[in-house]
Amino acid sequence: MFIWFVLALGSAISNSATQVIQKWAISAGRLSKISITFLSSLTASLILFALSGLVIGVPVIQPGFWLAIFITSILNAIAFPIMLKAYSLGEFSTVYSMILLTPVFLVFTSFFFLGEVPTLPGLVGVVLTVVGLSVVTLSGHRHTQVPNFKKGNWLGILVALIWSVTVNFDKLSARYTDAFFAPAVSFGILAFCFASYLLIRHRSLLVRAPRLPDIEEPMPPAGSIKAGLLIVLLLGLSLALGNILHNSALLHGPASYTIAIKRTGVLFGVIWGWLFFKEKNIAGKALGAAIAIGGVVLILWS
Numbered sequence: 001m002f003i004w005f006v007l008a009l010g011s012a013i014s015n016s017a018t019q020v021i022q023k024w025a026i027s028a029g030r031l032s033k034i035s036i037t038f039l040s041s042l043t044a045s046l047i048l049f050a051l052s053g054l055v056i057g058v059p060v061i062q063p064g065f066w067l068a069i070f071i072t073s074i075l076n077a078i079a080f081p082i083m084l085k086a087y088s089l090g091e092f093s094t095v096y097s098m099i100l101l102t103p104v105f106l107v108f109t110s111f112f113f114l115g116e117v118p119t120l121p122g123l124v125g126v127v128l129t130v131v132g133l134s135v136v137t138l139s140g141h142r143h144t145q146v147p148n149f150k151k152g153n154w155l156g157i158l159v160a161l162i163w164s165v166t167v168n169f170d171k172l173s174a175r176y177t178d179a180f181f182a183p184a185v186s187f188g189i190l191a192f193c194f195a196s197y198l199l200i201r202h203r204s205l206l207v208r209a210p211r212l213p214d215i216e217e218p219m220p221p222a223g224s225i226k227a228g229l230l231i232v233l234l235l236g237l238s239l240a241l242g243n244i245l246h247n248s249a250l251l252h253g254p255a256s257y258t259i260a261i262k263r264t265g266v267l268f269g270v271i272w273g274w275l276f277f278k279e280k281n282i283a284g285k286a287l288g289a290a291i292a293i294g295g296v297v298l299i300l301w302s
């Protein structure tokens with residue numbers, strides 16, 4: 001079994017867990033999305049810098065690293081709060097399913113940035129992935145208790161498009177240094193950007209969020225700021241682990257194949273949505289996810 005496959009699968013599981021923690025972070029403590037993003041990015045950066053020093057030592061930085069890391073950091077600074085907004089508006093498992101579009105978009109962006117060329121089976125896989133996502137989306141239309149269902153999905157698709165660009169620069173930045181130092185710097189830049197925004201706009205790093213509109217979808221009970229911070233710290237740990245696996249997989253395999261396997265975490269997302277958020281019609285969503293996974297498999301073996 002290819003090492004990149006094992007690493008990418010581990011990243012898929014870690015990433016699906018991150019989505020659950022993000023959903024909880026929105027409700028617990030009622031911190032603003034930008035505060036959540038700042039705290040989790042800072043935590044992940046510190047963890048990754050510590051691991052980089054312990055595992056790698058002094059990093060070797062090659063030409064091109066700073067440009068690549070700047071591009072991926074800025075795009076992720078835009079994408080992360082958009083995804084949090086999508087979760088606050090839509091239904092967890094359906095919004096999470098939208099990220100399966102990342103390897104679809106990556107078929108084209110990886111050709112432009114990395115020179116990777118898709119094969120015919122890969123293109124067929126793209127079609128299957130889109131069909132599977134359509135099934136997931138249509139199954140969600142049966143639920144009227146989520147008033148911003150469509151908007152949440154569109155925001156999820158936008159994030160998938162942004163991530164299909166950042167993945168290419170993730171691979172380049174990791175190639176120019178290592179799988180620990182590159183994401184450490186990236187999360188550090190993210191934390192700086194969000195801290196600057198919070199201090200300029202709110203004069204505080206911890207900003208309470210306005211009450212979310214009441215919806216019937218069961219959610220974890222809102223807790224104190226302390227409970228929210230603990231969840232955000234857990235989010236930082238999950239982000240650090242996921243990015244170590246993500247960058248290591250990218251260094252050992254093609255970007256489109258690696259992300260295709262990583263996106264199999266959507267199946268875990270459907271399960272988590274049922275277990276933790278009591279979402280409905282999981283059977284229909286699982287069917288759509290299975291079809292999409294079939295497309296991902298074709299992309300993998302193309």
